[in-house]
Amino acid sequence: MKNKLRCLIVDDEPLAANVLEKYILRLDHLTLVGKSQNAVEAFNILNAQAIDLMFLDIKMPQITGLEFLRSLRRPPAVIFTTAYRDFALEGFEMSAVDYLLKPISFERFLKAISKIVDSSSGQSANESASDSLNTLDREYIFVREDKRMKKVLLTDILFIESIKDYVKIITKSGPVMTYLKMNYLEEQLPDQLFLRAHKSYIINIQAIQAYGATDIEIEGTVIPIGRHYKQAVHRRLDELML
Template structure:
């Protein structure tokens, strides 16, 4: 479970974030604070994994508050002021959500935050040149739902016009998310682009024959410009 704290002086902002997080069962709210001083008191008594932090708050601004924290958790900034984005990234915030933000943009921020955090943790624990997946899963939009996709169940992804088809062990999901966006969520050591329209899981390959790869009952093409990727596997 991943615990978060919302820090924002607008109650409606709290409700929007809470509603979005209800769709993500691995997230759990630890508290609500409506100014930086409440947040300081809360964090002195409680530990959280990340903060949703507004910038323009009374008494003490969000970034000034952030500078007071000796060991800040991960930060997702939520604000109506885009002009402070550069300062936010200088303070190593994970993402900068400009209000009003959609659920898709919110979900991208969550995936980015914990992909990055887990990658750093794995890199510190592993010997050089060894790689592990950044996280075990990601969330995929499809059929008016958000599906949790575990990397171990993923066979391959196919571009399908303005959509993608995500093939799993026991089902196929059609998603409006672009293949290029999904590629950014995949741990590179375990997935490979074989064609402009296909990304496959390396450990699901049964056979490679000519310009085709057999995965389960499917035959995936190898594009001319991607042949070198396949040669490196052999």
Template structure:
């Protein structure tokens, strides 16, 4: 299935580089163009199909909100800005999400999931093909004792390996299973989950903060193993 076509507009070179790196890490996204001005973006949109526009607000000449109002049929829009005071006006323009700089990778992923869901709904209404399966709509069946339990991937916070079993942590409960961490890594989407320790797999979109060798998820500290540290920090930038 086709990838989601992304256009990024920002007058700061570093911000463009960050968004380029983030988009490259998500398999179902494709970077169509980086633009440093709204005028460049307008010319590109006129000639090319775009699914989602990552748009800065504070830019010289024409700011992001003014530019958005000039578009007759805008794509989905995710605003990227260092300023929170534009949020009300932004959502009046039906933007999909509002990201505050500096943008953590897990927050970017959460916005992308919203885009993916909304695109799927729009294309179904239009009778077009739906993009790649939505991670938050997918699930696993986990055998726990005599039960087999359905767990939506979007509910998983982290998975913890114990000596003789594995615990799947959600906000609602903890599910014990004899399935291995290796089994879960084979089943989970690699763009949304990461193994950060020999005993832990985490949901990237559920990470609240990172401090040295620890991750905080739902008020629980999860360690980062030395063997996994380098790869993990490369993924989150």
């Protein structure tokens, strides 16, 4: 590929970080530009230079890898590295490229890298990750409900309603209530299937049964079209009718 992927390792375990460094150095299309033992150091590196791919440990002092990733407005592609299986579902919920359990074999490392890099495509990790989110290759999301992670198929979602700090995901099999910000969830859903119709609603375009100037009907529920979303919503719906 034309440009090497610029990698950052964030891990407070020196031995684990050294293993990742050795793996990175073995691949021609990767280059290591930084190592940090905590989120503060990593934040400074991210602000100082461009990073395409971050290998992020979850259990770290002061702030966890998950908390750190949530704090970033425009994070690079992320591969979580940890000795704990318990965080896997939450990691994938945050759109991580992969989740590697320590000790990490080189074979497993290669498999993770292959998810974001095609050596003949010339794509950066950010481009690859973005393309992945904007296709239906991602068929589901995991959300937390009642202290458990629940798998929700994207095609089963009818619409999503924001209720203060929670969202109610209305699916074909019933509602799922979870603590999530609407804007964050909107970023995780593929644009060709979902549409923000109102500050409190995201709809599945394929589930629309009828619509008018001010509202959309899905499974008997009338969903208002927000004033600030009206132009974009009708432009999108008109395109679908062509």
